[in-house]
Amino acid sequence: MNPAEWTYTVTELERLRGSVEAGFTRVDGSLALLVQRSDQIDRQLADHETRLDDLERARCPLTGIATLTALAGLAFSAWQLTPD
Numbered sequence: 001m002n003p004a005e006w007t008y009t010v011t012e013l014e015r016l017r018g019s020v021e022a023g024f025t026r027v028d029g030s031l032a033l034l035v036q037r038s039d040q041i042d043r044q045l046a047d048h049e050t051r052l053d054d055l056e057r058a059r060c061p062l063t064g065i066a067t068l069t070a071l072a073g074l075a076f077s078a079w080q081l082t083p084d
Contacts, residue, residue, distance in 0.1 A: 001009075
């Protein structure tokens with residue numbers, strides 16, 4: 001291999017190395033962005049689960065109160081229907 005071919009080969013390898021480094025940098029940045037978005041989504045999901053649990057706990061007494069009210073109404077109606 002003569003010196004001109006050697007110089008050309010080294011130059012092309014250096015350009016190729018630069019292109020690969022730039023590509024890796026771009027991919028690394030994209031992956032970092034995806035990880036950041038994934039973390040945000042995980043935090044939002046945890047927040048939504050907490051809020052949903054709070055709503056479910058708050059709703060539970062309402063069904064009990066509605067049942068007791070219905071039973072009280074039924075008992076009062078039955079008491080009204082009984083002859084004196």
